[in-house]
Amino acid sequence: MDRPSPRTAASRSDSSGRRRVSRTLAILCTLAVAAGPAAPLAHADNLHDKKKKVQASIKSVSNDFDDASTALVKATHRLDAARASLAVAQQQLAATQGELTAAQVLDAQMQAKLAAAEAALAQAEQDVTNGEAAVKQQRADIGRLAAADFQYGDPSLMGLSVMLNSQNPEDLTTQMNTVDNLMSRESNMLDRLKATQALLVVQKEKVAKAKADVAEQRRLAAANLVRRQQLEQQAAANQAAVAQQVAARAQAAAAARQIRRHDLLVLQQLKKREARIQKAILAKAAHDKGGYAGDTGGFLYRPVPGAVTSPFGWRRHPIYGYWGLHDGVDFSAPCGEPMHAGASGTVISEYYSSVWGNRLYLDAGRVNGKSMVLIYNHASAYKAHTGDQVGRGDVVAYAGTTGWSTGCHLHFTVMLDGTAVDPMQFF
Known part of the structure; x- marks a missing residue:
């Protein structure tokens, strides 16, 4: 000693x-x-x-x-232990708060991705609606054309009839142009219908993919929300632990100071x-x-x-x-x-x-x-x-x-x- x-x-x-x-x-x-x-x-x-x-x-x-x-040695050890525990609690709180901040940033990013995915889904669904309406309209047009063909005859047969029955070359040319126009219109309508139907298939595939993207983004956002809530609870618990350790350190320091004062009095005596x-x-x-x-x-x-x-x-x-x-x-x-x-x-x-x-x-x-x-x-x-x-x-x-x-x-x-x-x- x-x-x-x-x-x-x-x-x-x-x-x-x-x-x-x-x-x-x-x-x-x-x-x-x-x-x-x-x-x-x-x-x-x-x-x-x-x-x-x-x-x-x-x-x-x-x-x-x-x-x-x-007594003072024990009090000093308790104070040192309280300081060490407080340092650990503060480190844990800092780590948790860092993770929570990252989770909050990720949540904002996921919400933005989810909003974009939902907007893409809404656009894709609108495109499908428009495509279905276009197919319906084109089918109606082709139906009317078919009815006219049934009533007035197939344009290709009409062209043959014109050639057989025409007496004037000029009339023949005019009538044949008319027949060609009718046949070309019918062919274009069928091509547009095929193209519109093909586009509708693609649009429906986009809708399916957009729905999958939305579902995945919602799943990820939900998982991150759970993680964020857990971190919030952990941060609250860590804050309480820090407050408890601060109080423990203060109590240990007060006890050490009291014992120290007594010891110094003993030394003076x-x-x-x-x-x-x-x-x-x-x-x-x-x-x-x-x-x-x-x-x-x-x-x-x-x-x-x-x-x-x-x-x-x-x-x-x-x-x-x-x-x-x-x-x-x-x-x-x-x-x-x-x-x-x-x-x-x-x-x-x-x-x-x-x-x-x-x-x-x-x-x-x-x-x-x-x-x-x-x-x-x-x-x-x-x-x-x-x-x-x-x-x-x-x-x-x-x-x-x-x-x-x-x-x-x-x-x-x-x-x-x-x-x-x-x-x-x-x-």
Whole structure:
């Protein structure tokens, strides 16, 4: 877990924690001399060598959420889920509206085609009506001509009679022209009748095709209408879903803001508590004498063997938004992993914090003239207690996920004269 900066972090602890820290402060203020200067050991403590090393699959701790309360982490996840659901709902609505627009355009096109097909059918039916009337008229004309032929004789026979009975060549020519005209008129009438009947057949075929076109256009238009109505219903449902997701997102955001405000209040309270503890540490350090002087590389014993999951340094908190110092190093460590004393010294405080969980302060004495205090956070249990003298590498507590933590790990802090520094420089 990330430890909040003194500038930006504060915490509220329970009543039991307050009683214990009060007792701790009394002890700190009455300590006149340190239990003794800390010095690096030449070799690992035999006790440490006998300890069983825990080998387990370690789940990485989320650096973004380590220093946030469980409630806010859950609220943030709910807000993220609500945002994702809203994005999906909006995409579905956009897709449906696009399909609906296409269906509406297609519907307009189909209505135009249907109107054209119906107009073509109406024209074709009118042409058939006109053709039938023309055939009827031409048949009537031919009927009258046939009746006249029956009454007056066939023109071809009339021509033969004229030739046989004519006495005057001029009369013969005139009479023969008349006969030819009659025969030509009769032939033309028959030809027109045949042509009109043939055209009528074509017109009736056009009518049949036009009727088929109209039926097909009506079928397509009806199918598209059903599709359009379905899309309209789907668009309405999607709009309702978007509205619901908007409301869900707003509720999740409001819940997250409320929890965030509460958490920041807790952090502010923790800041006051930390200030009191640091003041007591500095008061004690003023009386310390001696200590270690020299190269500090390798001075500290590594508290757990796990990898670093979050380094020391300044950064902006992804949930709370403040710019603060991650004042320690997060080490991956399974729950129950023994946590070792980085240096010989005295346990000067152990208490529970709603933010840090079970924490332990180990006074390592003076190092190059500055008071060094080691802080272990999120412990599942303690092995050493206030006032205990421990050696470098001794087990002081066990890793856990108490307080604001999303997984088992150790947040390890090194303070020199009350100021957090990067622990990695001492390994």
